[in-house]
Amino acid sequence: MQFLNGQQPTTELTYDDVFLAPRRSGVESRFDVDLATNDGTGTTLPIVVANMTAVAGRRMAETVARRGGLVVLPQDVDPAAVAEIVSWVKARHPVWDTPLVLHTDDAVADALNLLPKRAHGAVVVVDDDHRPLGVVDEAACTGVDRFARVGEVADRHPVVLPLETEPREVFEQLDKQARTVAIAIDGDGRLAGIMTHRGALRAEIYLPALDAAGKLRVAAAMGVNGDVAAKAAALLDAGVDTLVVDTAHGHQEKMITALRAVRSVEPKVPVVAGNVVTAEGVRDLAEAGADVIKVGVGPGAMCTTRMMTGVGRPQFSAVAECAAQARELGKHVWADGGVRHPRDVALALAAGAASVMIGSWFAGTYESPGDLQRDEHGRAYKESFGMASKRAVTARTRSDSAFDRARKALFEEGISSSRMRLDPQRPGVEDLLDQISSGLRSACTYAGARNLAEFHERALIGIQSAAGFAEGRPLPSGW
Numbered sequence: 205m206q207f208l209n210g211q212q213p214t215t216e217l218t219y220d221d222v223f224l225a226p227r228r229s230g231v232e233s234r235f236d237v238d239l240a241t242n243d244g245t246g247t248t249l250p251i252v253v254a255n256m257t258a259v260a261g262r263r264m265a266e267t268v269a270r271r272g273g274l275v276v277l278p279q280d281v282d283p284a285a286v287a288e289i290v291s292w293v294k295a296r297h298p299v300w301d302t303p304l305v306l307h308t309d310d311a312v313a314d315a316l317n318l319l320p321k322r323a324h325g326a327v328v329v330v331d332d333d334h335r336p337l338g339v340v341d342e343a344a345c346t347g348v349d350r351f352a353r354v355g356e357v358a359d360r361h362p363v364v365l366p367l368e369t370e371p372r373e374v375f376e377q378l379d380k381q382a383r384t385v386a387i388a389i390d391g392d393g394r395l396a397g398i399m400t401h402r403g404a405l406r407a408e409i410y411l412p413a414l415d416a417a418g419k420l421r422v423a424a425a426m427g428v429n430g431d432v433a434a435k436a437a438a439l440l441d442a443g444v445d446t447l448v449v450d451t452a453h454g455h456q457e458k459m460i461t462a463l464r465a466v467r468s469v470e471p472k473v474p475v476v477a478g479n480v481v482t483a484e485g486v487r488d489l490a491e492a493g494a495d496v497i498k499v500g501v502g503p504g505a506m507c508t509t510r511m512m513t514g515v516g517r518p519q520f521s522a523v524a525e526c527a528a529q530a531r532e533l534g535k536h537v538w539a540d541g542g543v544r545h546p547r548d549v550a551l552a553l554a555a556g557a558a559s560v561m562i563g564s565w566f567a568g569t570y571e572s573p574g575d576l577q578r579d580e581h582g583r584a585y586k587e588s589f590g591m592a593s594k595r596a597v598t599a600r601t602r603s604d605s606a607f608d609r610a611r612k613a614l615f616e617e618g619i620s621s622s623r624m625r626l627d628p629q630r631p632g633v634e635d636l637l638d639q640i641s642s643g644l645r646s647a648c649t650y651a652g653a654r655n656l657a658e659f660h661e662r663a664l665i666g667i668q669s670a671a672g673f674a675e676g677r678p679l680p681s682g683w
Contacts, residue, residue, distance in 0.1 A: 205524065205554055205555060205556065205660055205661075205663040205664075205665055206663075206664060206665070207664075207665050207666070207667070208225050208664055208665060208666035208667075209666075211666065211667055213521065213667060216517060216518040216521040217518055217520040217521045217667065218503075218518040218519055218520055218542065219519060219520050219542060219543075219544075219545075219547070219548040219551050219552070220670070220673045221518070221520065221667060221668065221673075222520055222551060222665050222666065222667055222668065223665070223666045223668050223672070223673075223676070224550065224551065224554060224647060224650065224651065224663060224664065224665065224666075225664040225665070225666050226650040226651070226664075227650070227651055227652050227662060227664055228652060229649055229650065229651065229652030230652060231648065231649045231652055231653065231654055232649075233649070234642070234645035234646050234648070234649055235409070235645070236649075236654060237644075237645045237648040237649065237653070237654055237655065238654060238655040238656075239272070239641065239644065239645070239655075239656065240272075240411075240655070240656075241558050241559050241656065242536070242558060242656070242657065243474065243495070243496050243536035243538075243558035243559060244474040244495060244496075244536075245274055245413075245421070245423070245445070245446050245474050245496075245559070246413055246414070246415065246421055246445065247272055247273055247274050247413045247421070247559065248272035248410070248411040248412070248413055249271055249272030249273045249410065249413070249637065249641060250273075250549075250553060250557075250558065250559040250560060250644075250656060251268065251272075251273035251274075251549070251559065251560060251562060251637065251640065252273065252274045252275075252276060252423075252538055252559045252560065252561045252562070253265075253268055253273065253274070253275040253276065253561070253562060253563070253566055253633075254276065254504075254540065254541075254561045254562060254563035255276035255277060255278045255279060255424075255425035255448060255450060256278060256506075256563045256564070256567070256588070257278045257280060257573070258564075258567050258572060258573065258574055258586070258587060258588040259563050259564070259566050259567045259572050259573070259588065260275050260276055260277055260278055260573075261277075261289075261571075261572065261573035262289045262292055262293060263321065263322070263570075263571045263572075263573070264566070264569075264571045264572060264573070264633060265277065265289070265293045265420075265422045266293050266296045266302060266420060267301075267323075267571050267632075267633055267634060268571075268633060268637070269293065269412060269413045269420035269421050269422060270296075270298060270299070270301075270410070270412045270420060271406065271410040271412070271634060271637050272410050272411050272412060272413050273413065273637065274413060274421055274422070274423050274445075274446065274559070275422060275423065276423040276424065276425050276446070276448050276561075277289060277290075277422065277423065277424040277425065277444075278425055279424075279425040279426050279427045279450060281424075283435065283438040283439065283442065286424050286438075286439060286442050286444070287438075287441070287442035287443075289422070290422055290424070290442045290443045290444055291442075291443070293419075293420050293422045294415075294419040294420060294422070294443065295419075296420055297367070297388075297396065297397050298412045298414060298418065298419075298420060299371065299397075299399075299407050299412070300367065300388045300396065300397025300398065300399055301322070301324055301397060301398050301399060301400075301403060302322070302397070302398070303324075303326075303327075303328045303387070303395060303397060303398040304318045304319070304321060304322055304326070304327045304328065305327070305328055305329075305330055305334075305395065306318070306327050306328075306329055306330075306340070306354050307329065307330060307331070307332070307354075307355075308329055308331070308337060308353060308354065308355030308358075309353055309355065310329075310353065310354050311350065311351050311352065311353065311354070312340075312345050312348050312349065312350050312351070312352045312353070312354060312357060313350040313351065314354070315327045315340050315345055315354050316342070316345055316350070319341075319342055320570055320576040320584075321570065322570060322571075323569075323570045323571065323631065323632030323633075323634060323635070324385055324398055324399075324400050324403065325341055325342060325384070325385075325400075326339050326340065326341045326384070326385045326398065327339070327340045327341075327354065328340075328362075328387060328395055328398060329354050329355060329358045330395055333394065334394045334395050335389075335393050335394055335395065336362065336364060336387050336389065336395045337355070337358065337360065338355070338358030338359050338360045338361075338362060339358060339359045339362040339385060339387065340354050340357055340358045340359070341359075341384065341385075344357045344358065344359065345357060362383065362385070362386070362387050363377050363378055363381050363383045363385070363386040363387065364386070364387045364388075364389055365377060365386055365387070365388055365389070366388070366389065367388040367389065367390050367396045367397060369386075369388065371399070371403075371404040371405075371407035371408050372404065372408060374386050374399050374404045375401060375404035375405065378400075378401050378404070379401070384400060384401065385398055385399065385400050386398070386399050386400075386404075402634075403634075406634060406638070410637075410641075415445055421445040421446070422444060422445060423444055423445060423446035423447070423448055423476075424439045424442070424444040424446075424447065424448065425448040425449075425450045426439060426447070426448070426449055426450070427449075427450065427451060428449065428451050428458045428459050428461075428462040429458075432449075432461075432462045432465040432466060433465040433466065433468050433469050436465070436466045436469050436471065437469045440469065440471055440472075440473070444473065445473055446473055446474050446475075446476060447466065447471055447473055447474070447475050447476065448476040448477070448498075449462055449463060449466060449475065449476065449477040449494075450477075450478065450479075450498070451478075451479075452479065452501070452509065453479075453501075454477060454478040454479045454480045454485065454489060454497075454498065455480045455482070455484070455485035455488060455489070459477060459489065459492070460488060460489070460492040463475070463477055463489065463492035463493040463494055464492055464493060466493065467492075467493040474495045474496055475493060475494055475495050475496070476494065476495065476496040476497070476498060476538065477489045477492075477493075477494035477496075477497060477498065478494075478497055478498025478499065478500075478538070478540065479498045479499065479500050479501055479540055480497060480498070480499060480501075480526065481499060481500065481501050481516065481517040481522040481526065482517075482522075482525065482526070483525050483526060483528070483529035485497070485526070486499075486526045486529040486530050486533070486535070486537070487529060487533065490530065490533045490535045494535065495535060495536070496535065496536045496537065496538055496558065497526065497530060497535060497536075497537050497538075498537070498538045498540045498561065499519075499522050499523050499526045499527075499537045499538065499539055499540060499557070500519055500522065500523075500539065500540035500541035500542060500561075501515060501516040501517060501522075502515065502516030502517075502541075503516070503518075503519040503541035503542030504540075504541035504542070504563060504564065505544075505563070505564040505565070505588075505622075506563070506564050506588060506622060507541065519539065519541065519542035519552075520551060520552075520555055523537065523539045523552055523555040523556065523557050524555040524556060526556075527555055527556025527557055527660075528556060530556075531556065536558040537556065537557050537558060538557060538558060538559045538560070538561050539552035539553075539555070539557035539559075539560045539561065540561040541561065541563070543560060543561075543562050543565060544565070545643075546639055546640045546642070546643030546644065547643060547647075548560075549562075549640050549643070549644055550643060550644050550647035551665075553644070553656055553659060553660065554647075554651075554659060554660060554663035554665065555660075555663075555665075556660050558656075563588075564588045564622070564624060565624075565636065566633050566636065567586055567587075567588035567624040568585065568586055568588070568624030568625055568626050568627070569586075569626065569631065569632055569633040569635075569636065570626070570631055570632045570633070571632065571633045572586055572588075572633075574586040574587050574588075576626075579623065579625075583625055583626075584625065584626040584628075584631070585623040585624060585625040585626060586623075586624050586626070587622065587623065587624070588622045588623075588624045647659070651663055651664070
């Protein structure tokens with residue numbers, strides 16, 4: 205990365221303060237760009253879903269890993285539950301999506317309750333042997349009594365294909381038969397997966413993040429308190445592919461002690477730690493045993509740390525400095541927080557991040573754990589909250605005494621409830637991944653880069669005013 209015309213920053217910079225200038229490029233197509241990371245996590249898309257309770261769950265983990273990214277399960281999840289989730293995710297098919305399932309005698313109301321759980325928009329009706337009988341979508345339920353049986357409204361002639369069918373053939377069959385979803389069956393005729401038109405296209409574009417056994421990858425977070433070595437061993441026994449040691453203030457003695465405890469169990473997976481915003485923080489965490497350091501204090505949408513404490517640092521400058529230091533040490537950084545647009549992902553990677561963590565932006569999707577709700581105008585939304593908020597702290601300290609819980613609740617640094625609306629055009633996390641990867645691939649072509657390492661090397665960064673940033677915003681509703 206270098207600055208345009210030899211500019212040198214005279215102040216700390218956020219993503220809004222900078223832009224990428226185009227360079228002479230020989231990259232002819234965005235599909236010629238390889239987005240695989242080099243941080244040892246095995247991801248093929250540089251996106252990590254933050255370990256927020258309102259964002260990261262099993263559906264999110266499965267879906268994002270299938271498109272090449274990584275989800276970090278929150279540290280508040282019981283280790284036994286983490287083990288169950290990891291096992292469930294690794295049992296998912298790397299290409300076909302997991303279907304929603306009902307039986308013929310279930311009610312239409314049950315189908316309507318299930319449909320928002322997945323972006324593919326269909327429920328498969330099966331018999332007692334799990335063999336598919338038909339498909340029900342929202343259109344089939346429109347104008348129908350909610351107590352009617354799904355067997356009465358199901359499309360009894362769905363597209364049914366062998367599980368081994370290639371995505372291109374799935375697309376062609378759907379197009380030929382004018383259907384929206386295809387069902388996969390295994391060798392015994394039992395339901396094994398579901399795929400849409402768009403899912404078939406994505407399966408040809410993205411490469412799933414798979415472990416050595418060909419299973420989807422998933423990460424998990426842990427805190428710095430208690431028996432750290434035992435907690436790390438439990439997560440590793442559960443089969444997590446990346447271990448994230450997480451606390452808001454990562455540059456502290458307790459984190460360094462925790463990292464050494466994690467290293468004592470000899471993990472065979474990458475160890476991530478944070479958060480920090482300085483080169484010194486990177487050096488200390490790397491020396492203590494971190495392979496990847498998370499960078500970011502205060503830029504998150506649900507975080508009030510900067511307004512409460514004055515502590516933090518503008519994210520672009522933090523990532524650039526920390527990434528440069530990590531590179532000297534043979535380590536990597538994740539840019540954690542502050543992402544509001546696809547451009548911010550590109551800028552974080554240009555600054556040297558190996559991957560970019562996203563939290564609240566993904567809360568407003570079908571795949572996040574929360575229940576879909578409607579506001580007074582009928583618009584769909586889900587609730588999000590910060591992991592240092594009173595809501596999160598209450599959940600995290602439920603085993604403490606009443607006095608200790610009350611004392612800790614006095615000190616919160618995060619929003620306890622925020623409505624994250626589902627974009628009608630992009631209601632699923634895969635829709636957002638499409639938007640992000642499209643912008644990132646195009647950014648690489650503008651820079652003349654065929655992979656992320658070249659992108660960082662060739663990135664030409666300019667500094668702009670607030671008016672410069674505003675000029676780049678589209679005006680879809682006119683002047």
